[in-house]
Amino acid sequence: MRFLSVSIVLSAGVSLAADIPESARCVISVAEALSHIRFAGSLNSTYTGYICTNRLHTYSLYAAIKLYCSLSNIEPGLHVLDGDCEKEGFKRIPYKDVEPQLSDEYLASLRVVEFGEVAKRIRLPEPVLISGNYFWRAFRTNRAWAFETWAHHAFGNASYWFWGVVLLCGVINRLYEYFLAGRLLRWRYDQEGHYSLARSAPRRFASAFLTTRHWIRAYLILPPAIGDYHQRLLYWCAVPTRIEAIVIVLYYLLSLALTIVGYDVFKGNLYWDDISTQAWRYLSDRAGIMSYANLVLLWLFAGRNNPFLWATGWNFGTFNLFHRAVARVATIQAIIHSVGYTVLTLRVHSYLSYWPSAWWYMGAVGTIGMGLLLGFSSIWLRRNYYEVFLLIHIALSAVILVGLFIHTSIFTGGYDKYLWPVVIVWLLERAARLVKLVHCNIYLRRNGKKPLISKGTAYYDRSSNLIRLRIVPGLGTLVPRPGQFYYIYQPLKLRGYESHPFTVGSWSQHIEGEPYHFRPVSPGRHKIEMPISHSLTFWIRPFNGWTRRLQSECISQGCAVQSTFLLEGPYGVSIPLHKYENVILIAGGAGFAGVWPHIEEHLRRSCGPVLQLTEDTPHSKGLPIPATRTRNMTLIMASKQRELYNELLDGEKLRLLSQMGIRTEFYSTSYSTCSSPSAEEALDETSQLLSRDTDPIHGHRALTSIPIKHGRPNITKIINHSLYDAYGDEEPVSNSGLQTAVLVCGPAAMADDTRAASELPKVNIRS
Incomplete structure (x- = not known):
């Protein structure tokens, strides 16, 4: 012993x-x-x-x-x-x-x-x-131990400094986009409604700054690290963007360096004369403490209510990449710690004597649990059996945390400073979820009336294999923004604890007892004040798990189910597409839900109030600026099921697209299973599909034609064509300051193709 x-x-x-x-x-x-x-x-x-x-x-x-x-x-x-x-x-x-x-x-x-x-x-x-030699050995031993003790904790804290700098860069960029971008771009707005940058020296500086910033976005932020893989998997591995890969690799290198450097080992140490024993002891302690230090980052980056999601404007996928990177490092460090102490105790033949002690075997439980967590976090398990992955993740995380408290209990709380923040982060994150659940779904009314609770109806369309879920939240004033999503619960079911994220596809005002869309009030009739709320529509493609069970429930009840659905949110950062002159929206299948809200937002801004100039110029004095800068908008949509267009695009939406001057192209990537196109259709590459629409006067179903092209859209050609229509032969960034945003929501291959096609010189791309 x-x-x-x-x-x-x-x-x-x-x-x-x-x-x-x-x-x-x-x-x-x-x-x-x-x-x-x-x-x-x-x-x-x-x-x-x-x-x-x-x-x-x-x-x-x-x-x-x-x-x-x-x-x-x-x-x-x-x-x-x-x-x-x-x-x-x-x-x-x-x-x-x-x-x-x-x-x-x-x-x-x-x-x-x-x-x-x-x-x-x-x-x-x-x-x-x-003796003098004895004193020097004691002095060096004491100095080495003091340095190692300091370094273990200081190097562990280096992770906080590293990620603090990374997050600070994100916050600064977020502040720039929110507050300063409009000041650097002093737009001139002429009588014909065109924008351009003023030609003073500060404007030229702003143009150079924007060109540099665009280069960083085009060659570091947007492109994937390997080839054109980002949403698609490369040998069952997710590929980050270049800037994400740079951050992760730097973190790996920093963690490796700080784990293996800075050991003063020498022959004659008063504690351990053998150099190998000193090295194993210092390395084991360093790795264990650094692993502890990484735990709070691990939990912070995993939370859906991570405050840095809002502060930086980065999406959850980015923080999930960082979460997995920290998890790998912390797990490897825990394994090094355990292996090191195993070697040390085996050398002095005391390994077996420690196992009856709870602090010893709970350390082993913690390390084994972290290793299992890493193994059970494979992307295959997450995509195919997400609920199983989630339950394993939660259970093992709880076991690990309890095990680590017991493991270091012999030091009377000396290492609890690394563990209690983890508990606090977890509790705050869960409390935030609960607050959002109550806020979105329960509305307490006055005069003793029953509280309003969220309710919804799910419709399943067999031909398009799509579920349309319409939810009226208890909070009547709940209005999402384009790009935001909610976690949906079905609490009255056996697995009511499960929640799944879905993008809001559309929303509209709703009066209790009336249809979801307003109708004009007839002359001579008086308006009746009735409670007004908003309905949120989600378009869901059934896969495994909850969506498959919801599909089965709809089929068993005549393709429609009324139930209690709870919302938790909103999550996600809205993309300000109204700041871009040219907008290209690309949707694949049910990805239509991700792009349609931006079209509705464009309509609201185009028909809404105007903005005032921040600074008058000779060309803009006295002229208002519209609430959106978008002049050109293109919608590209592709789907395997041509019937999907029947479900998503009614006549009202088609008329809206036409009235807004939005260029549209619809593609069917596979022929109908019941008929094949004629020679004329194949030659013309266009067929007609009838979309259902409700006649506003007679109330029956009307029919509207939708032009459908066969085959896959040529993303590069479409983007180039849109840029030419918007700018002609100009160089947008250097000459006019105009920008293009490309937003894609669809299958992984489509997203990667769009990302690759968006790497064009001198055009600001948002994807």
């Missing part, structure tokens, strides 16, 4: 070794050297009482201090040692009373001892003087 006792004693002295001033190092080192020697005449049973009251020990201490330490180091060192004595009610003979006796003749008369010369079982009957 010698290794255990040494480990506990050294770890308990962590704060002492790390906190003592450097000026006290000499005296402390002398005391460390004398701790390996025993003197006769002690009447105290405790070790502290022995070193504080034993006269022979005290004279030996003062003799070595007088010989090896400078006058400026004696007082600070004795202040530390005497403080330890006073804490337990003991008092050492003052140095000033003994110092006159420490003459050169007296010091020369003392026996000089080397390290290991006197066995601990022997009690020396007289004071001794430690």
